[in-house]
Amino acid sequence: MKKAGKILYVGLIFLFLYLPILTLVVLSFNDSERTTGVWRGFTLRWFEEIFQREDILEALFNTLLIALIASVVATIVGVAACVGIQAMTTRTKKVVLQLTNIPMVNAEIVTAISLLLTFAMFGISLGLGTILFSHICFCLPYVILNVLPKLRQTGVSAYEAARDLGATPVKAFFSVVLPDIMPGVSTGFLMSFTMSVDDFVITYFTRGAGINTLSTLIYSQQKVGIRSSLCALSTVIFLLVLLILLVRMFVIDRIGRTQTVKGGS
Amino acid sequence: MSKNKLLSGPYLLFILCGTVIPLLAILYYALVDKNGSFTLRNIASVAEPVHLKALGLSLLLAFICTVICLLLAFPLGLLLRKSGGKNKGFVIFMLILPMWMNFLLRTIAWKVLLQKTGVINSILAALGISNGINIINTPYAVVLGMVYDFLPFMILPIYNVMIKIDNSLVEAAYDLGASSFKVMKDVLLPLSMPGIISGITMTFVPAMTTFAISQILGGGNIYLIGNIIELEFLHGGSRNVGSGLSMVMMVFILISMALLNKFDKNGEGTVI
Incomplete structure (x- = not known):
């Protein structure tokens, strides 16, 4: 019972x-x-x-395009950043990580309006570009927080061993370090993609007139009823x-x- | 190795342009008027009855939502914990899966479900309950929507922490004669505290700052602080007033988080 x-x-x-x-x-x-x-x-x-x-197809296209570009850029910039952060002194590292946390803990609407105000301040007109920039910004922490712990586990010794054996830094990174941190990289990428597809608030504030993603299209129909x-x-x-x-x-x-x-x- | 530091350059640029400057921009806009001269009026506008009411309602509804989520999630965590770690992947899968349906659509689905002639009332009528529930367009519906949208964010961290609690600690407490209530209060609850704290954070902040849920389930009658800020920014209000109100809102969030952290330390104290 x-x-x-x-x-x-x-x-x-x-x-x-x-x-x-x-x-x-x-x-x-x-x-x-x-x-x-x-x-x-x-x-x-x-x-x-x-x-x-057409409105639905366009919104779907925008959603996927934004998510794909934002998550790819965030992943590349994020992974590079992690390598850089590893080389930083403890104090700088701490400051950078605290700044990384801000978009994660901040209220979405605050992040959204802060970006909107920045675009307004510098006279940047709202459009696909501003949505993309904003999405990259909120995706980056997900990449960093997934990749950095993996990179820490890997340590520098494998990388240094590869260098000693004559690999160029680029080769050492791609053939020794990257395979090791790949689980973190792919999780970071997938989380970024998901967050970007699912995002409403930040897109809603940073989009220009006439640009819709699925979320904003849905929201625009909420009063009259969603098209089936x-x-x-x-x-x-x-x-x-x-x-x-x-x-x-x-x-x-x-x-x-x-x-x-x-x-x- | 120091050359590697340069690799974080693009990211630091993103932090600067996407986090630091934007936050300073809110601060700037909050402290000036339309013509760019210094004023405290934007921040003081929180004292206007409409704004004050919205802020109060946001705090209240977010608090109620957080408490309900906690009361639902904690027992669930206990039950799922007992079912063992072998189901872990499946449980997390089941909790994350709903998020793949757009959250606005899921909230709108509640509007359909809760309508006076909606699905739930039809079922109730079929069961012979004629009054039904008439909560659509009231704060009750908004709280329900909040609980619905944020419950997974309370369950996941609590479940993640609970499943890691060593069962031998629980058994030891029972062996030493503790009642099951005492085991829960003195062993399971304190050990789950980190999960509870992050669950509360992940529930309270979005609930307090939402505008979509209150718009959809409140039928445009219920104004939370998020709705006011949205009006000021996107529907012909003043960006400066919007920024001022956002600053005030952030202060309230910070105060709530500080209180929570204090509580967290107390919690840790009892563990030792």
């Missing part, structure tokens, strides 16, 4: 977390142009409409991510098992 209560508790929390997602999935099959609470019959036409609506094709697109994205994650979990699980088998023999 006590155990049933516990399972019920865990179940209710996860029901709470997944109920809106279920709702959105159902709504993307609802035969009504915008989201309402009323069921008007089953249709698949919103999935077709995704490809016919937008729900359909989100359902597709969600299921796609679910599929990727499941495959990854399954593959990693199998690799893990084969490795233990090998280790056992």
Whole structure:
């Protein structure tokens, strides 16, 4: 009986977390142009409409373009920064790391308006460029905080050994250090990409007129009701991510098992 | 090796232009008027009834949201801890997965669910409860939205810390005759403190500063400090007043965090 209560508790929390997602999935099959609470019959036409609506396609394109460029730039700048930070004196390192933490702990809206004001102050007109710059700024800490611990674990000895054996600094970095810190680099990249795709507040404040990402497009429709094709697109994205994650979990699980088998023999 | 330092150059430039100068920009705009001369009026504008009410409501709702999240997440952490570390990957997967649906859409889904003629009330009506719940466009709906959006950020750090607690400590406490309540209060709670503290931070700050959740679930009637700042910046208000209010908001966040840290130290004290 006590155990049933516990399972019920865990179940209710996860029901709470997944109920809106279920709702959105159902709504993307609802035969009504915008989201309402009323069921008007089953249709698949919103999935077709995704490809016919220019505003949605453009927002999707912008979202992915911004996320891709921002996370790639943040990863490159971030990894380079980590190598540099490693070489710093303890005191400078501390200051830099504290500054790195600011965007992480600061309220999003404060980061957003602070960037907006800076653009205004220097007369930079808002557009794709300002969104990109802002996204790179808030992605960088995720790269640094994931790569730096890995770099610390690696230490300088492997790098120095490679140098002693005649490798150029660039070669030593790419063939000795980088493979070692790769898990941190890829986590940092993926987190940056995710954060950028999911971002609303910072994009909302730093975008120019007429530029939409999926988040800002959704927000602009919240009063009148979201177009059902937008729900359909989100359902597709969600299921796609679910599929990727499941495959990854399954593959990693199998690799893990084969490795233990090998280790056992 | 010292040449390597140069590699952090581009990043330092990003910190300078993307963090340091922007924060100074808020400070500057908060302290000048439209014509650029010094004034304290922007900061003092927090005393206007509308602003004061919004700030108070933000603090209150964020506090309630944080408490509810904590009350939901702590027992969940205890239960999941008992199920052992073998499910860890799956649990974290289940907690992170919802974040792959846009958070605005998930919040809007609650609007659909909570409508007077919405799904929840239809189910309640079918069960014979005719009154239903009418919380849409009230602060209750906003709190529900906040709890929904930020609960994973409370659960994850608590769960991460709890799963690392050595079970032999718990067993030792039981062996020494502690009741299960005492084990929770004197062993599990203090050891979970780091997770609880980061959970509170990750819940309170976004809840206190949100404007989207209150806009969507408050139906435009509920003004949190975030909504006021948004109005000042994007809908024809004054950037200077917006900056002044942001400064005040940051001060309140810093005070809250300082109080929290003090509490944290007390917590650590009891461990020793």
